[in-house]
Amino acid sequence: MLKTTDYKAKKILILSDIHGNYSALNSVLKNVDWDCIKGMILLGDLIDYGPSSNETIELLKKIENKQTYCNIWGNHEYAIMTDTYDKFSSQRGILSAKYTKSRITDSSIQYLEKMNREGKAQFMLGNRKCLAVHGSLENPLWKSIYPDKIGNEYSEYDYVFSGHSHREHFFSVYYEADNAEYRNEKRTIFVNPGSVGQPRNHNPAACYAVLNLENDEIEFKKVNYDIQAEQDKFSDEVDQFYKKRLECGI
Numbered sequence: 001m002l003k004t005t006d007y008k009a010k011k012i013l014i015l016s017d018i019h020g021n022y023s024a025l026n027s028v029l030k031n032v033d034w035d036c037i038k039g040m041i042l043l044g045d046l047i048d049y050g051p052s053s054n055e056t057i058e059l060l061k062k063i064e065n066k067q068t069y070c071n072i073w074g075n076h077e078y079a080i081m082t083d084t085y086d087k088f089s090s091q092r093g094i095l096s097a098k099y100t101k102s103r104i105t106d107s108s109i110q111y112l113e114k115m116n117r118e119g120k121a122q123f124m125l126g127n128r129k130c131l132a133v134h135g136s137l138e139n140p141l142w143k144s145i146y147p148d149k150i151g152n153e154y155s156e157y158d159y160v161f162s163g164h165s166h167r168e169h170f171f172s173v174y175y176e177a178d179n180a181e182y183r184n185e186k187r188t189i190f191v192n193p194g195s196v197g198q199p200r201n202h203n204p205a206a207c208y209a210v211l212n213l214e215n216d217e218i219e220f221k222k223v224n225y226d227i228q229a230e231q232d233k234f235s236d237e238v239d240q241f242y243k244k245r246l247e248c249g250i
Helices: 021-029 054-063 075-082 091-103 106-114 226-230 241-246
Strands: 011-015 035-041 067-071 120-125 128-133 160-161 169-176 183-192 206-212 219-223
Touching: 021 035, 021 054, 021 206, 021 219, 021 226, 035 075, 054 091, 054 106, 067 120, 075 091, 091 241, 226 241
Parallel strands: 011 035, 035 067, 128 160, 160 183
Antiparallel strands: 011 206, 120 128, 169 183, 206 219
């Protein structure tokens, strides 16, 4: 399916919050120009809410021959793998997670156990120092990054990739720094690719992002998929809210 080496491969695929939506992920992966992709960043919440957590993981396994810079737990991996449900904001969220836990396969558990359990990871992209965090440094699993609430704790990084909010963002913060060449400023770029499987940006299309390493350009991609096909898979044991919201991207 994928080419492991290609001279055009200068871009990074960024995926987050797939939430057990196989149809959305499958459409995204078919839309990607794999000849240009150097590697991937996976920002957590691969599972739960949606009906196809096991199938989603099996699909992700098929693209493991691409370099994966990070594959971190989100709050749903944490809750299900540790049987900790007290931080969910609603009873329906707890019931959904427990339902997913009851259906998760041994193969999926083995995959989840290999992910980074802290919900955050540091790595390098060339000479760029990067942080991937499902939520934020305030709380890697449960608190989102928002443009109007940025502190100095991110100043050491060139890129900060995050998810959890299910809403895409791309902005820069210029911190004070002892660097005359750059007018005593240090830039940090913040990227949230949005949600593949449960967008909350009032657009039902599956959302992801691609980073171009040549010029620091971020491309936000939105892909239509067969929402009805995924909705048909939902169990009556899961609140129909999670099924219905896919139609509006809320």
